Amino acid sequence: MIQLRKDLMQLWHQQLTFKIAASYIGILLLLIVALPILPVTYSPNELDLQHTFAKPFTSGSGAPHWLGTDVLGRDVWVNILYGARSAFLISFPVMLFSTGLGLVLGISAGYFGNTGLKVSRAAIGVILLALLCIAYYGLYLPLSLVETGLPLKYTWYSLLVLLVLLLLLYKVALPLLKKWRFAATRFNLPLDYLVLRLTEAFTSVPRLLLILALVSFLQPSVLLLSGIFAATFWTSTARLARAETLKIKQLPYFEAAHSLGARRMRLLTKHALPNMLGPIIVTFTFSIAGLLALESTLSFLGIGVPGTFVSWGRTIAGIRSNTAAWWLVVFPGAALATTVWALQTISYHLLNHFESKR
Amino acid sequence: MLQYILKRFLLSLPALWLLVTLVFLLSRLLTGTPGAEQILQENGGYYSKGSAAGREQAYKSYLERTGQNLPLFYFSVKASPEPDTLHLVYPESHRAFLKKLYWQYGNAQLVNQYYASIRSLEHALSPTQESEARLYFDILYRTTSPESINLAIAQLPQLNFGNTTHTNELRAAAALLLENQQAFAYLVPFWRWHGSNNQYHIWFTNVLQGNLGVSLRDGRPVSTILYGAVANTWWHILISIVLAFAISFKLGMLLVMPQSIKLRKVVLPTLFIIDSIPLFLLALLLLVLLATPSFLQLFPVYGMGYYIAAGGTWLQRLSIYAQYMALPVVCLVLGNIPYLTSLIYRSFSEESKKDYARTAKAKGMSPRQVIRTQLLRNTLLPAITVLSETLPALVAGAVIVETIFAIPGMGRLMVEAVLARDYPVIIAVVMLVAAFRAVSYLLADVCYSLADPRIKHAAS
Numbered sequence: 001m002i003q004l005r006k007d008l009m010q011l012w013h014q015q016l017t018f019k020i021a022a023s024y025i026g027i028l029l030l031l032i033v034a035l036p037i038l039p040v041t042y043s044p045n046e047l048d049l050q051h052t053f054a055k056p057f058t059s060g061s062g063a064p065h066w067l068g069t070d071v072l073g074r075d076v077w078v079n080i081l082y083g084a085r086s087a088f089l090i091s092f093p094v095m096l097f098s099t100g101l102g103l104v105l106g107i108s109a110g111y112f113g114n115t116g117l118k119v120s121r122a123a124i125g126v127i128l129l130a131l132l133c134i135a136y137y138g139l140y141l142p143l144s145l146v147e148t149g150l151p152l153k154y155t156w157y158s159l160l161v162l163l164v165l166l167l168l169l170y171k172v173a174l175p176l177l178k179k180w181r182f183a184a185t186r187f188n189l190p191l192d193y194l195v196l197r198l199t200e201a202f203t204s205v206p207r208l209l210l211i212l213a214l215v216s217f218l219q220p221s222v223l224l225l226s227g228i229f230a231a232t233f234w235t236s237t238a239r240l241a242r243a244e245t246l247k248i249k250q251l252p253y254f255e256a257a258h259s260l261g262a263r264r265m266r267l268l269t270k271h272a273l274p275n276m277l278g279p280i281i282v283t284f285t286f287s288i289a290g291l292l293a294l295e296s297t298l299s300f301l302g303i304g305v306p307g308t309f310v311s312w313g314r315t316i317a318g319i320r321s322n323t324a325a326w327w328l329v330v331f332p333g334a335a336l337a338t339t340v341w342a343l344q345t346i347s348y349h350l351l352n353h354f355e356s357k358r
Numbered sequence: 359m360l361q362y363i364l365k366r367f368l369l370s371l372p373a374l375w376l377l378v379t380l381v382f383l384l385s386r387l388l389t390g391t392p393g394a395e396q397i398l399q400e401n402g403g404y405y406s407k408g409s410a411a412g413r414e415q416a417y418k419s420y421l422e423r424t425g426q427n428l429p430l431f432y433f434s435v436k437a438s439p440e441p442d443t444l445h446l447v448y449p450e451s452h453r454a455f456l457k458k459l460y461w462q463y464g465n466a467q468l469v470n471q472y473y474a475s476i477r478s479l480e481h482a483l484s485p486t487q488e489s490e491a492r493l494y495f496d497i498l499y500r501t502t503s504p505e506s507i508n509l510a511i512a513q514l515p516q517l518n519f520g521n522t523t524h525t526n527e528l529r530a531a532a533a534l535l536l537e538n539q540q541a542f543a544y545l546v547p548f549w550r551w552h553g554s555n556n557q558y559h560i561w562f563t564n565v566l567q568g569n570l571g572v573s574l575r576d577g578r579p580v581s582t583i584l585y586g587a588v589a590n591t592w593w594h595i596l597i598s599i600v601l602a603f604a605i606s607f608k609l610g611m612l613l614v615m616p617q618s619i620k621l622r623k624v625v626l627p628t629l630f631i632i633d634s635i636p637l638f639l640l641a642l643l644l645l646v647l648l649a650t651p652s653f654l655q656l657f658p659v660y661g662m663g664y665y666i667a668a669g670g671t672w673l674q675r676l677s678i679y680a681q682y683m684a685l686p687v688v689c690l691v692l693g694n695i696p697y698l699t700s701l702i703y704r705s706f707s708e709e710s711k712k713d714y715a716r717t718a719k720a721k722g723m724s725p726r727q728v729i730r731t732q733l734l735r736n737t738l739l740p741a742i743t744v745l746s747e748t749l750p751a752l753v754a755g756a757v758i759v760e761t762i763f764a765i766p767g768m769g770r771l772m773v774e775a776v777l778a779r780d781y782p783v784i785i786a787v788v789m790l791v792a793a794f795r796a797v798s799y800l801l802a803d804v805c806y807s808l809a810d811p812r813i814k815h816a817a818s
Contacts, residue, residue: 136435136547137545140435140437141437141544141545144437144457144461145461147454147457148454148457148458148461149458150458150461150462154461154544157542157545158544158545161545197372197373197376200370200373201373201374201376201377201380202377204370204373204374204377204792204795204796205377205750205788205791205792205795206750206751206753206754206791206795207754208754208757208758209753209754209757209772209787209788209791210788212757212772212773212776212784213381213385213776213784213785213787213788214381214384215776216385216775216776216779216781216784217384217385217388217389217781218388289634293636296636296638296639297636297637297638297758300638301638301758301761301773302777303773303776303777313638316638316639316642319642319646323645323646323650324650326646326653329639329642329643329646333635333639333642333643336636336639337631337634337635337636337639338634340634340635340636341630341631341634344630344633344634345630348630
């Protein structure tokens with residue numbers, strides 16, 4: 001962590017573009033945080049029907065529209081500010097979640113490989129049963145109950161049953177099964193193979209197409225869309241974490257820690273993880289840029305997000321009803337492109353820096 | 359080599375199968391009965407004049423026609439009180455009402471009896487009575503909690519239907535239902551085995567035989583729709599990939615020349631900036647700047663110009679098509695050049711530091727000769743890897759570009775299908791693109807062995 005801060009400071013002093021990009025992102029984040037107390041005169045979904053397609057710097061019914069309005073008289077400047085907020089509110093949690101998922105899958109695939117993890121047949125059986133229980137009592141029942149609109153107590157019952165079943169499986173079924181010779185036999189779990197096949201299945205179609213397909217099955221909702229993003233963005237982190245773990249596994253210091261008898265958890269979190277932090281941060285920033293672009297693209301196409309969702313893409317889409325309204329493309333587009341540029345620049349410099357250190 | 363390719367191909371099949379199966383099952387699980395509401399809405403004018411029974415008939419025949427009356431998968435696990443035929447109940451409000459009753463009272467038979475007695479009472483009424491009692495039945499079809507059912511049943515005598523047998527039947531059914539409530543029955547899962555007569559099995563065998571089903575929107579076979587769309591997209595993708603690679607190689611070679619330091623300082627940052635403009639923004643900017651009357655109108659705006667180009671010689675037709683294809687192709691090329699060029703430039707500059715390049719230079723070759731005769735072949739390898747990635751990625755780019763320029767290709771087909779929730783088409787597009795990607799990976803393998811004979815020996 002200290003090393004990371006030192007690296008960042010060094011980059012800040014050496015690279016001018018890094019400085020510009022980082023301060024742009026910093027200012028943008030500051031604006032987003034300070035948005036509730038900023039003196040913005042319109043709300044992003046407020047219609048000013050007297051002043052539709054108003055040019056920049058024209059007066060509105062309240063305060064002037066600094067950057068013009070769109071087809072329904074929504075203020076472009078306010079929409080850019082709030083659009084930035086929703087873009088980051090989607091992309092940060094999604095990337096945190098999918099980075100976590102990718103790290104867990106990638107590191108375990110790289111560390112255990114196809115032969116490193118030995119499990120007894122009993123454990124596999126119990127895990128499968130537990131998954132089935134979770135799917136039924138933890139997913140199917142609650143979701144159906146929400147759909148039918150029955151009182152909440154039904155859901156609590158189902159979750160209670162789930163808890164009891166899981167406890168039973170772990171405390172009673174597993175020890176009992178292990179007494180049986182056949183079930184106690186241990187075999188190698190091909191974890192690496194499984195993770196690789198899973199990543200392959202998720203990447204065998206371009207991400208945009210996969211997301212379009214998945215989105216079409218659901219009602220437009222920001223939360224569901226974030227879930228779909230998270231479910232499709234873990235693959236790059238997983239691949240990277242797997243490759244890094246394979247590399248680190250063979251380094252002398254790691255073998256030394258291993259032979260000193262460090263626990264597996266300690267090995268992975270204290271020795272492997274810090275060493276791959278650099279590349280992970282690079283992918284993180286890079287993927288955030290990708291997510292921003294993807295979110296705007298989907299809002300531009302009007303797919304997967306409700307019409308009230310404030311986004312740069314939604315404002316840009318206004319150009320389709322009036323191709324002369326250049327301000328609908330130029331300002332939000334500039335905001336989008338600059339943000340993506342800044343994130344990519346940061347990740348580019350970080351990458352160069354980490355690579356030159358190796 | 360052939361053996362190796364075959365093996366790679368077979369290995370890529372499980373992932374493909376997994377993806378397609380997931381997409382199919384999700385499309386059915388998450389949406390209920392896709393397309394039904396559209397069918398009924400489209401014919402709303404006709405059916406609204408008819409009776410509710412006519413509408414129910416239409417719904418059932420729609421389910422049968424599309425095979426959706428069958429179970430989804432080989433087996434199903436449901437909460438035990440919910441019968442397997444729930445999705446056949448027609449008005450959707452009744453389906454939700456029944457489901458709630460099943461889950462709450464836990465006894466499918468008694469619930470069905472209660473529901474049937476409400477319906478028989480409703481059908482036994484005369485038209486004037488029915489219009490008076492409309493509100494009462496609407497409430498009855500919504501109340502599920504024991505207290506409110508009791509309350510509603512208690513109101514029965516005041517309504518004076520005059521039809522005592524049906525009223526008594528309903529009262530008895532309601533009493534029976536309320537008495538025998540099994541509130542926790544929903545916690546018990548019930549497993550049903552359906553055998554091979556299910557939607558997934560039929561769909562999958564059809565796909566294996568090349569039958570992709572019928573579009574929910576217009577009833578045309580999906581393969582016909584796809585064929586027309588692919589033909590358009592294919593040309594765009596092919597032309598853009600050839601152009602993008604040609605330009606990137608040329609640029610990469612130029613940049614790696616020792617005398618082009620200044621060029622590097624201009625071109626690399628420019629490429630970086632182009633790379634940070636999302637494709638849809640790039641396409642829109644080009645559209646607004648070059649194809650609208652408010653600025654410069656150099657190119658036609660929308661479509662492919664089929665109607666203009668119907669007559670004329672092939673040269674005339676080609677020139678018209680070229681006008682329409684210019685902007686989309688420029689977008690796709692610009693979207694791909696930055697990454698490609700920087701990759702090719704990097705691999706050129708890495709290769710030029712190696713011993714064999716220095717030897718060639720020492721023998722007196724000019725820098726241009728060194729690049730063309732010595733370095734080019736070695737830089738092909740990373741370029742091929744990227745090629746197999748770029749080809750499918752171009753389909754995603756086509757989604758955006760075709761939507762903006764209104765080209766009737768695969769991408770626009772996908773967007774329209776998503777907006778109209780036309781699942782057979784969506785699944786078919788996903789499948790096609792996945793297969794396309796698998797093929798492009800194979801193609802890359804073949805190209806590898808052509809570019810570097812060592813790989814061929816290693817594989818065989």
